[in-house]
Amino acid sequence: MIPSEPPLTDAYLRTPKAAAFAGIIFSVLLFAVFGLMRLSVPSDPFERGAWLAGDTGYVTLAMNLVPFAGIAFLWFVGVLRDRLGAREDRFFATIFLGSGFLMLAMLFAAAAVVGAIIIAFRAAPDLLIHFATFHFGRGLAYGMVNIYLAKTAAVFMITTSTIAIYTRLTPRWLAVGGYIIAALLLLGSNYFDGSLLVFPLWVLVVGASVLYDRRPVPSSEALPPQN
Numbered sequence: 001m002i003p004s005e006p007p008l009t010d011a012y013l014r015t016p017k018a019a020a021f022a023g024i025i026f027s028v029l030l031f032a033v034f035g036l037m038r039l040s041v042p043s044d045p046f047e048r049g050a051w052l053a054g055d056t057g058y059v060t061l062a063m064n065l066v067p068f069a070g071i072a073f074l075w076f077v078g079v080l081r082d083r084l085g086a087r088e089d090r091f092f093a094t095i096f097l098g099s100g101f102l103m104l105a106m107l108f109a110a111a112a113v114v115g116a117i118i119i120a121f122r123a124a125p126d127l128l129i130h131f132a133t134f135h136f137g138r139g140l141a142y143g144m145v146n147i148y149l150a151k152t153a154a155v156f157m158i159t160t161s162t163i164a165i166y167t168r169l170t171p172r173w174l175a176v177g178g179y180i181i182a183a184l185l186l187l188g189s190n191y192f193d194g195s196l197l198v199f200p201l202w203v204l205v206v207g208a209s210v211l212y213d214r215r216p217v218p219s220s221e222a223l224p225p226q227n
Helices: 017-040 057-087 090-123 132-167 172-188 195-211
Strands: none
Touching: 017 057, 017 195, 057 090, 057 132, 057 195, 090 132, 132 172, 132 195, 172 195
């Protein structure tokens, strides 16, 4: 008689230890993206596009790093959810995942817009900067990153900090610091150039905290199911 195989529902996956580095990798890559962009692209959204006539190699490299940063961020979110286990609340989990996905979507879209501007300029260097299409694309990328992405990142930080306080996912001081940094992004991203850099810095510290947290991951079987 052939022994029956265990049901698929009994199978489980273990989060690889390498996933704990995801937050740190995301932070380093996002710092690199913003740094490379700043070397070539002026922060003024009304700039007339003189940077396109120069060397755009840094910008191209930054755009190619964005997908890897996005993948690392997804792993970072997965690590946090793995640490939560059955303690995860449906309400906060929805906002947590939703804000994270929206942030990545805007980051990818902004990178695609900048890449399209570079390609269009190379195709018609004497025409692009004189058309409204260039200024529309430049303003679109600027608004996505400095307004909507920054605000969504603040929502992600507030939600994560709230979850961390109630579940002790991270040290309390780190969760409180997340509230402060989120307030800076919500209120000051339009006025302080480079304020978005505080987000990858916060992720870096959270990632390091999770990496060096030696507490066992709570078992979902030991906790009552959520209503």
